[in-house]
Structures are given as structure tokens and as C-alpha cells.
Amino acid sequence: MANQEAARNSPHYPLDPNAYQIISEIGRGVSAVVYKALCLPLNSQVVAIKSIDLDKSRTNIDTIRREITTMSLLSHRNILKSYCSFIVHSKLWVIMPFMSCGSIQSIISTKFPNGLPEPSISIILKETLQALSYLHDQGHLHRDIKASNILIDSDGRVKIADFGVSVSIYENSSYVSSSSSNQMLTDVAGTPYWMAPEVIHSRNGYGVKADIWSLGITALELAHGRPPLSHLPPSKSLMLKITKRFKFSDYRQGAYDGENKKKFTKQFKDFVKVCLDQEPSRRPTAEKLLKHPFFERNGRGGEYLVRNVLKDLPSIEQRFKEMKIKGLVMRKFEDDEESEEEVSRAKTRRISGWNFNPNDCELNPTFPILKGANPLSTTPYDEVVKFMRFGGENVIKNNEEQGEEQQSSGDRGNSSNGLVLRSLMHLRESLEMQKQDVNSMIRMLGEAVEVSREEELAKTVERLNAELEVERERNLGLQVEIEIMKLTLNPNNNGFYRDDNE
Numbered sequence: 001m002a003n004q005e006a007a008r009n010s011p012h013y014p015l016d017p018n019a020y021q022i023i024s025e026i027g028r029g030v031s032a033v034v035y036k037a038l039c040l041p042l043n044s045q046v047v048a049i050k051s052i053d054l055d056k057s058r059t060n061i062d063t064i065r066r067e068i069t070t071m072s073l074l075s076h077r078n079i080l081k082s083y084c085s086f087i088v089h090s091k092l093w094v095i096m097p098f099m100s101c102g103s104i105q106s107i108i109s110t111k112f113p114n115g116l117p118e119p120s121i122s123i124i125l126k127e128t129l130q131a132l133s134y135l136h137d138q139g140h141l142h143r144d145i146k147a148s149n150i151l152i153d154s155d156g157r158v159k160i161a162d163f164g165v166s167v168s169i170y171e172n173s174s175y176v177s178s179s180s181s182n183q184m185l186t187d188v189a190g191t192p193y194w195m196a197p198e199v200i201h202s203r204n205g206y207g208v209k210a211d212i213w214s215l216g217i218t219a220l221e222l223a224h225g226r227p228p229l230s231h232l233p234p235s236k237s238l239m240l241k242i243t244k245r246f247k248f249s250d251y252r253q254g255a256y257d258g259e260n261k262k263k264f265t266k267q268f269k270d271f272v273k274v275c276l277d278q279e280p281s282r283r284p285t286a287e288k289l290l291k292h293p294f295f296e297r298n299g300r301g302g303e304y305l306v307r308n309v310l311k312d313l314p315s316i317e318q319r320f321k322e323m324k325i326k327g328l329v330m331r332k333f334e335d336d337e338e339s340e341e342e343v344s345r346a347k348t349r350r351i352s353g354w355n356f357n358p359n360d361c362e363l364n365p366t367f368p369i370l371k372g373a374n375p376l377s378t379t380p381y382d383e384v385v386k387f388m389r390f391g392g393e394n395v396i397k398n399n400e401e402q403g404e405e406q407q408s409s410g411d412r413g414n415s416s417n418g419l420v421l422r423s424l425m426h427l428r429e430s431l432e433m434q435k436q437d438v439n440s441m442i443r444m445l446g447e448a449v450e451v452s453r454e455e456e457l458a459k460t461v462e463r464l465n466a467e468l469e470v471e472r473e474r475n476l477g478l479q480v481e482i483e484i485m486k487l488t489l490n491p492n493n494n495g496f497y498r499d500d501n502e
């Protein structure tokens, strides 16, 4: 099932996997692995192959094919075009130009863990905005703007990639009409940390301004080394927390200043602020943003990045290996059967490994909407604590006060107990995930021990073991609590834990 249209546009690139020789793995996303490879019939030209596992991909094959076809019709110097694509077993191979320095995110995590200097940020954002301005003009949204989708070549050329979730507002069927003349999409897409509030609450629809919000988050990512909220623990609850509410209305300038004493110019702070306006219509268009004062003194380009960012940068292969060791790379998706929920959860693993703890992060997340739970409740842990501390009645009362539908009194005890039980289950699942992550990091560290770094790694292993031990104890405690909850799940006791000694 080859993508004939894309092939017609790039007739020289063979649609046969045997024509490509894979050299090394250079990146990994949620449902794809990226390889550096040689195209043998074309004088062994170096290419990148993105191998998308169609069984694991969130997007269906028709959508992917349509996007690849659409993207092949677009042409802009800041947009990475694919050469061709074809199916290999259950994978879709997308053959594209090899961007030898990889993604900005991989550069940051190796060389600039606390963020890039402002002049470099300005160049990267300007190039990204140029691509966005073009895309939006053509009626397209990218929907996944973030540093890992901004690639850079050895000569400092910046291109945006990964149109896995990009979409045309003219073609997509899931749009709703809005009061404005803009057409609006309704499906949730993108990566949680970078998602605009209106994408999260996508019932009301969203448009091109969602990309501008993501660009604002990317600006903070470039400035600080990670996006806001990335300190949250690796569990699917993060996805849910963000889907519930993602408030940035009280955004103040200099969000991270207290944390690493970094100073930013007034122009940069204003740029981020206007991108992160809660109200999409108040966010400037990409075209307008290109005229923002933040870019005024930016006469520099690729050469500046070569000298200041790419110089002495380890090769893409080396960086990928290092990220693997640090546990910043997705677990190989072929390893196990993961549900869609687990895939979302996997997305957070890479970031959890960064281990940052920005105390003055100004985002205001709330917590999971558990199936059947009160949507206004907080975390599963909070539910449990509330229950333990105040008893089931208060939990129910509280829920009712917050607008939950009235239930018959006979159901209340059960539903409250059930809610706490589900919360505990979720919590246990999340701890289980963290335990697995620690284990796999230990495994990876074990594989990668080099004599010179042995001591340092041994310490890390020791620390991880200690963390694992703590998790184990917490998990054990939770299991005991779950058993207690199960015992109390008795319709006759009205949902309250009865202490017979009382």
C-alpha cells in the first residue's frame, strides 16, 4: 500500500525497503522509531527513516497517508518534506532528509540542560514561525509544535517536522462552526505539555491559534530546558490532569526566574506572554508575531547557531545513546502490547526522567477524571486521604456541593467506596509504572557501564534502588489499603468504614 502520490513527487526514492541500509537508530517517539540510513541506489545518500508502528499509532493509516500526501504538496524552506513513504509489514516507513544535528530537544538535553541563550532562541523561534505562518496561510495546523519536532541541520538550517497529527482545517471532518469565520477542529491532538487550553477543552473547537500557544510553551522549553509541568510524575494521570484543566491565566512574566536566576529580556517575556493568552483570539497570528520586537535585533541566522549551539555537539547517534542511558527515551514500543492509555503514559516517561522540580511553575493543573468519578474531584490520592480523614459522608457531601448529580442514598456508600477503590487502583498502577521505569533505567545503566564512569553509575544505581524500595513500600501500603476498601465495599454498611472497636 505505497503512497503513490508522494512517490510521484519524489520518483527517485525507491519504495522498496531493501533499497535502504539502516545504519543506526537516532530517535524514538511514542509510536515511531527513527533511523539513519543509506539509500543504496542513490549513491548511498544518507536519509532518515521514520518507522511508524501502525498498530500503535494514535492516528489511523488513512489520516497519516492523507497528511503525507498533503505535506508533499507544501513547500517551504522551514518545513521538512518527506521523500516518499511505503508500508513494511505493519510499519509505515517515511523516507525523509536526514537532519544531521537532530532535534533541538535532543541538543538541549545534551548540551543546554538549563536552556539556550536568548539569541539562539530568537533564531529558532523565528524560523519556526516562518514555517507556521506558511502552514496557517495554506489552511493547515501543525498541532504538535515542540522542541523535539524542530530539527536542525549541520549548517544551522531549522525545519519543523512530524506532521503525524497535523491537519488541514479544510479537509478534516471533525470541525465545528464557530462564531468567528474560522473553522474549528474538535479532536484532541498534540502532546499534553504543549497543548493549548482550547485543544484540551476541544468541544468548543480550536484553530490555528493553538499552534501559537504551543509555540509559547516551546519558547519556555527552549529557555529553561523543559516545558512547564514536566516535573509532574510519570503516569497517565498527568494526561488526565492536563485534559481536565490547564490554566495559565495568571501567567506572570519571568515564570522561572526564581528557579535558576536566569534573566530574560522584556521582549522575550512579552513574546511568551502574548503567545500564552488564554483567549485564542487575542493571541497574535504567526505573521504578526514575526514582527514582534523579540526578533527586531535578530539579524543572525544559521551561522550563529553553528558557532554557538552546534559547535562541539556530540553526534546524533552518541546523543541518542546518552539519552537512552539517562532514561530519556521511550521504551521500545515493540517490547510489549500497550493500550492507547499506556501509549499516552509512555509519552510522559521520557520527561519524567529529567527530574526537574520547578517550584514556581505557574501552571495550575487539576486532576484526573476517573471513569465514574466526580469530575470535580482532585487526585486519586486526595480522594483517598479525604475518605480516610473525614469519612465517606463528607466526601459525598463535598461532591454534591460541587454540583455532582444527586444519587439515591442507597447508592452513595457504594459509589464513594467504589470511587476510593478506583482511585487506589489508579494510584497503584501509577506506582507500578514508576517502578518499571526505575527498573528499566537500572537495566540500561547496567548495560552501559563504562569503566571510567563506573563509580558515578554505581551511585546512581544505589540511589535508584533506594527510590525503588520507597516505591515498593508505598505500593505495599496501598495494597493493604485496597484490601481494607474491598472489605468495606458492603452495601449494608452504607459505605462507611466500620471500626468494630468503636
Ligand SMILES: Nc1ncnc2c1ncn2[C@@H]1O[C@H](COP(=O)(O)OP(=O)(O)OP(=O)(O)O)[C@@H](O)[C@H]1O
Residues within 6 Å of the ligand: 026, 027, 028, 029, 030, 031, 032, 033, 034, 048, 050, 096, 097, 098, 099, 100, 101, 102, 103, 105, 106, 144, 148, 149, 151, 161, 162, 191, 347
Ligand atoms: N529527519 C530527521 N533527521 C534527523 N533526526 C530526526 C529526524 N526525524 C526525527 N529525528 C529524531 O528522532 C526523534 C524522534 O522523532 P519522532 O518524530 O518519532 O518523535 P518525537 O517528535 O520526539 O515524539 P512524539 O512521538 O511525541 O512526536 C526526534 O526527536 C529527532 O531527534
